[in-house]
Amino acid sequence: MTPDYTELLAVGTVLKPEYVSKLEQLGITEVLIEDTKLRPEEVQILREDVEDLFKEKVRSVLERHVYSDNSELKELSETADSIISSILENEDIVEQIFDIRERSADIYEHSISVCSLTILIGAKLKLSREELHDLGVAAIFHDIGLRYLNFDYTNIEIEELDDKQKLEYKKHPAYAFSSLEKENWISKRAKLMILQHHERMDGSGYPMHAKNPDITTQILQVTDAFDEMICGIGCRRNKVYEAVEYLKITKGSKFSNKIVDLMLDFTAVYPAGSLVSLNTGEIALVLRQNKQFPERPILKVVKEKDGSEVSDDRVIDLLEVRTVYIEKVIM
DSSP, X not given: OOTTXXXXXXTTOOOOHHHHXXXXXXXXXXOOOOOSSXXXXXXXXXXXXXXXXXXXXXXHHHTTOBTTBOXXXXXXXXXXXXXXXXXXXXXXXXXXXXXXXXXXXXXXXXXXXXXXXXXHHHHHTTOOHXXXXXXXXXXXXXXXXXXXXXXXXXXXXXXXXOHHHHHHHTTHHHHHHHHHTTOTTSOHHHHHHHHTTTOOTXXXXXXXXXXXXXXXXXXXXXXXXXXXXXXXXXXXXXXXXXHHHXXXXXXXXXXXXXXXXXXXXXXXXXXXXXXXXXXXXXXXXXXXXXXXXXXEEEEEEEEOTTSXXXXXXXXXXXXXXXXXXXXXXXX
């Protein structure tokens, strides 16, 4: 209804696109709906079509790139700015929890994902537009050095590579830095971020075992490590909750406490659409997240303890039912 009680849509009306458009024109931002079938509500940092567009742009440029020819790389700095704009135009983005899912080891998709995560943390820190630009550019180019490797480094731990491959893999930040070192369209700060994205605060990283990086490099180190784990670049692929646990364990030693906490504030431990097993013996589907409580989502039970299908819509809000918890992710 309008403020003067004029009925706009009756109870039971099926929402059509034209109705939604009209409601938006009238300034109505929320309606109560009833769905006959509960479905996961996945929240993404970038819309899927926008992310695919950026990924293909990065792929088309980097696949044509050779070590000595950087003529087309500058245009990807504009892609970084487009990602920044896409993220910042959503005023509520720093308050949301996002469903970030594990996936295959595509370095172009990895670059876009790391760029999005990095910009989001930078926005939460209220960094300047110049700093966000450097973050975005460094994120897109940070793994360009992997293109110079001629062996498979996906879904395998670095320590499982032979000695020569292991040494080469650990050189990829230096390769990336060297390929961009003389370019004047990329800042010194961004170049240093690229060189140091695998360094760690305790000096255990590579290629130089550098300690105590600046804030922008700290951000890239966290986002890259997290995204590598969930897509299997230079490591075995992990579930999101496993990557989250790794960051929790290593924050304060390898990674910045502050940056890890900011990252985990908006990362859904159990992304919408995940199947999980509960301590009750039941199997449930993650429907959506509880704001500010990423470890306690809202679930729909789909299988009983005995493995039989659940016929009704049995929803559990883990914030309200404290005795139920997730034991593991099935898929």
